[in-house]
Amino acid sequence: MRWIIKLDEGLAWLSKICGWIACVAMILMAVNVFYDVVARYAFNTVSIGMQEMEWHLYSVVFLLGIPYALRTDGHVRVDVFYTNWSNRTKAWVNLVGAIIFVIPFAYLIGTYGYNFALDSYAMGEGSGDPGGLPHRWIIKSVIPITAFFIGTAGLNMATFAIRVLSGEKQYEVEHSGEGLA
């Protein structure tokens, strides 16, 4: 049991790092879009590179946010029955779901996403627009990276469920906006 707890906490830490990066990207993105509007209106300049940076940051926000939200149980559930179930039942739902849904899904997106990014790297792909950003493989590789962390977050869901099953932890408030705002 001891190593399960260690593993669980380690995996949670990985998701937290994803969340931290996504938060930085979120703030940078708001500033970036704001700057582009001001630059266009006030200084009459447009930079395609800066415009492309907007969607690069936005992609990081929502992609790396997914594993983060998994650890904090931020993903919405239909709670018609779930709410009324015992901690044990909930743990089984999450354990089985993580193993048959989350981890295989992450695995497939990860492997195919890896080839997707690798191909882009091999071709030296960049933006086709004037002044656009080079090295498209960097943003494309966020897809397999995210898949990897969704995988670890899925594993984390399972380790947490095991802790609940052993009686050492419980699902506190069953999720939703709790802790948000």
Next chain:
Amino acid sequence: MIGMIMFGVALFMLMIGFPVAFTFGGVALFFGIYAEGMDLFAFMPFRIMSVMQNTVLMAVPLFIFMGVVLQRTRLAEQLLTSMGRLFGGLPGGLAISTILVGALLAASTGVVGASVVAMGLISLPVMLAHKYDKRLATGTICASGTLGQIVPPSIILIILGDVLGLPVGDLFKAAVWPGVVLIGLYIIYILIMTRLKPETAPAMPEDPTRSRKQEIGSALLAIIPPLALIVVVLGSIFTGIATPTESSALGGVGAVVLAIIYRQFSFKMVWDSAADTVKVTAMVFAILIGATAFSMVFSYTGGDYLLEDWLHMLPGEQWGFIILAMVVILVLGFFIDFVEISFIIVPILAPVAEAMGINMLWFAILIAMNLQTSFLTPPFGFSLFYLKGVAPPEVKTTDIYKGIIPFIAIQIFVLALIVIFPEWFGMSATY
């Protein structure tokens, strides 16, 4: 046929309570591998990439950020309660204010995920704190947050313009009246409901030490700053300074500026707001990615061809065709995303409608209205999921499902009005 079985399984699995996004993704995985093999999922990176490059969706995190900051700094609460106070002893004031704010957001963006979540963050806690009925509150938010689909500018109208070959400007103009009527009827519904059951939407408590005039004066004063923010956001769009997407960034930065003015600013507040935004955004986009895996498996296993075959069996006489087409779209809206519907169904229906001499502009508005409803219909209405994702735990999925029903009824009523009396909305049914 696999597509149809998959719907049933997904519905069942959703009820168990595993997160929606991964239930869609996981069910798609099993059926996809069974029918087509692993390699079908080589398409997934492309589909995720197309979400990444869909810059219109950037409005989602940006609007949510604005909503979170307004909520954390209590400016949203101030706006809504002050607006509610303007209604004096009238019950339902908060709900009507919510509809009006929803209408403003709808006129500034066409991204439903953005406005439902922002409205959920801003007004749900306020309504619940004032002892509103959960169903009335959530129904109002889902319905008014979804108005962005029909009130221009609107993504669905742009997609329909593309698919039907109609100028976007004409569609935008034609959609104004249906949108206004819808907003009006929502408000009338709230007025009637609160007359019948005042306890579902209590009036704001009056301050006995102040006169009605003072009350209105201070309410107006309190509305000004947050309203100014909304004016900046909308104004930047209407004057062309910013595109609708960019205006959402102005809103976020503007909310932070307001926080500074009101001495509510701290770096921690900004960081916490960003963290909340990331969580909610991830929730919305995980659903989009799960749903895209689902629709991928649906169409690559022949679901789209099956639908086409069914549609070719629709009757060849105008009224029968219109009514059945509307019913088909409404029913499909329970299950599939509006973009899928526009691209699978509309190209098949359009030539038939055109051959019957049906006015395509009118037909497009009918479809848009109908697709807007699909966001609200349980069990797969995306607006319902989005709101659930930001609602406090005491609000159950079933509350949201029940709360939305009257608003769906209103939408169908307006749809019927446009079908029967197109001239009321400045259109004609045929050329």
Next chain:
Amino acid sequence: AQETYTLRLAETWGPNFPIFGDTTKRFAELAEEMSDGRLRIRIDSANKHKAPLGVFDMVKAGQYDLGHSASYYWKGKVPETLFFTSMPFGMTAIEQYAWFYHGDGMELMQEVYEPHNMLSFPGGNTGVQMGGWFRKEINSLEDLQGLKMRIPGFAGEVFAEVGVSPTNIPPGELYTALERNTIDAVEWVGPALDLRLGFQQIADYYYTGWHEPATELQFLVNKKTWDELPEDLQAILKTAMRVSAYDMLVHSQHANADAWANIKEEHPNVQIKQFPKDVFQAMVKANEKLLKEAAADNELASRIIESQEEYLEKTRAYTDISTRAYLNTMAEVE
């Protein structure tokens, strides 16, 4: 019975997209008819594969056997693909087809696509594309300074050289952006396709083209799929591609003429304009400079540019004494 082959084609366009989408449908029909049903082509539009700009990668990887797109979309991946669509101040459709089939065009194109495990064939031409919708008249180079315009790709770079700020706006927001002056101008295709987006309602000046005098689409074929086909079916595919491409050129001419008649009739506000001479001179210079940059350190690109320049010179000399002379004569007679 002989073996039948089902080939899957991914197109960049949405379902029922006019002209472009008709081309793939026609291609599929022709291939099936000519092969007596031994070839079947299943077309997936962008709504199905969701990757309009992923057609290159999907055909390369063999996820699709065939693709229908435009070569210049891949310039960010493979710079030399730029040259097989249309070049600013380059050849007209008939001149460019002559270069493809009788000059070095096809050979050079295969040289570019072969390392990526694909074959590429001409896939239909739009004819001269219009120069775009402007809300203000352009009377001098001065008027272009800081002008915000949606114009992608190489033409955007040429415009950028003369002072325009090319701007990225998602297609869904283009109309609103132009209507509200977030941008000043939009380049799209030509009357038939522009009409659908409604620009004629909000912009008065419709400029004539220079940047894409003969936009050629392309058919992509996965090399492995191709090699597995018997020779007669390969020949049938080639013929079907060539015929449907020709049909598209004709169809474009017809549909654009129709749409233009409609615009003239229903939107008398629209005026046809040509950029002033100094603007063109600056753009020609900018174009030369950019081509020189593209050719630097790229042996293949410089061979393609050279081939196009040489061919253009010879073929244009003949166009001058035939088509141009005739049109001039007609202009005088009228």
